[in-house]
Amino acid sequence: MKTRKKIEEIIRVDLAGEKGAIGIYKGQLAIIKNKSLSLEIRNMLKKEEEHYRKFSELLVKYRVRPTILDPIWEKGAFGLGLLSAILGKKATMACTEAVEEVIIDHYENQAKYLKGKDNYLEKITKKFADDEKDHMLQAKNYDTGSDVFHKVFKLSVKSLSKFAIKLSEKI
Ligand SMILES: [Fe+2]
Ligand SMILES: [Fe+2]
Structure with missing residues (x-):
């Protein structure tokens, strides 16, 4: 794939992800x-808003079209947030842990790809991978569950995240 096209995909999917x-x-x-739990989540939210602002800037700078699935992800993500919180503290943090695991991988792969091609973007994806690592570790502090229910929940959230990423890269 052409570098330019791949970079467009990176910005599009990262903006949607944030x-x-x-x-x-x-x-x-x-x-x-x-x-205390909501304070912790509010602080994570602030970080994501920073990430989102950065990718919004990049979208303009690199002249990238946003994903048309944007409104779907927004509502879907909100719903997942509601559901996880209704299920309890463990599920709430299990959700974050699972999402971040996928996102850290995702950012790290992008950073690898960008090395030598776009140093500026490489730096951003690396920095954001580190921020998401902090969130994942914070979530893990909550003993997010090794019982079947929470295991299945985490696996589902991970699959969902991967699916959303795949689609947002393309459309
Ligand atoms: Fe983020
Ligand atoms: Fe995060």
């Missing part, structure tokens, strides 16, 4: 009453 992350956290915050 919007999804924002949606998840907003959905969770709509349900969660626990003060």
